[in-house]
Amino acid sequence: MKCRKCGAKAAINMRQHKLALCKQHYLEWIPTQTQRFIEEHHMFSPEDRILVAVSGGKDSLALWDILTRLGYQADGLYIGLGIDSGFGYSDKSLHFCQKYAEDHRLSLIVVDVKDAYGSTIPQLNEKTPRGKDKPCAVCGLSKRNIMNRVARDGDYDVLVTGHNLDDEAAVLFGNTLNWLGSYLLRQGPVLEADHPGLVRKAKPLFRFYERETTAYALLRGIEYIYDECPHAEGAKSIYYKEVLNQLERNRPGTKLIFYLNFLKAKEGGLFAEQAPETDPLNTCLTCGQPTSSPEQCAFCRLVERSTP
Amino acid sequence: MGTSMTAKLILRKEEFEVKSGMTVRSALEKLEIVPESVIATRQGDLITDDELIEEGDVITLISVISGG
């Protein structure tokens, strides 16, 4: 297969776009497309200070790379979850983030959950009333709180994450299977800061397939953690991605259309905005972030419960 | 070893023997690996899945799905 732009041997073929590109043209195409998505969705501008949540994985490091190449001012934020599982998952992922930051002279903020809050994510999870076997709920809750706090305290204009199209389509698939109306309403490439204490969020890679962000990281020579978080095994999101890829195999473009048409439908008013009374948001007395509970948010309650 | 027309596909810790002469895509289909879930590389280079697998090739598949 040949590169559509120069006729050289293609490195990647994107069946949903009927587009094959060589290494050089692919490495140009991805940032150009990203810039287009950033503008189309009014995500941020070159004057904005951006905080990129990096996990050491391919998507977030690729995102950091693309944004800085496009000339944006983007600092990294790494959250140390304290997950070891016999192969030092968290230590390794921190290493890849630090290496990327050092090699590119970028600034990386590191928040270690244990240092900051006294317990690792698995330890926080053990203290939850029903002690779930997987720490993912606690992990997600903690990451959201910490990301928002760091972005807010550091006066960043926007917090960006490396979510790709497969991530978004998998979430959409799950939300649709369960008809979770309020989640459907909030899902999108940009989340406005619609409450005091909340920072604007954006997902500049939301139109790229996971295969494309991986190809970008590989072709760009970005070193990333290839091993999954051990708790991801058996995750629903992975199952949904596999199902969507089965559809994609026979009908290239299926998952892209699934997600893009959802955004269009939403814009067209398919989902009715729910009455604000159903969700009165308060301000957490401890961290100042919005919460539906009257005093402390779920994360602060969790931390307090686990401190002796 | 020796005269058989084979090549190797590696995905994480698994190794598969495949016949040379077929395309990467048909090898993936045969092994029931969804082509959308991997990127094929040969000697460090990314290859598209219409490439023919040659005798003695070692094709490393990079899994692209991450979760959590």
Ligand code: SF4
């Ligand atoms: S798989 Fe679960 S525990 Fe691991 S990083 Fe993701 S949410 Fe956290």
Ligand SMILES: [Zn+2]
């Ligand atoms: Zn080219």
Ligand SMILES: [Zn+2]
């Ligand atoms: Zn709080």
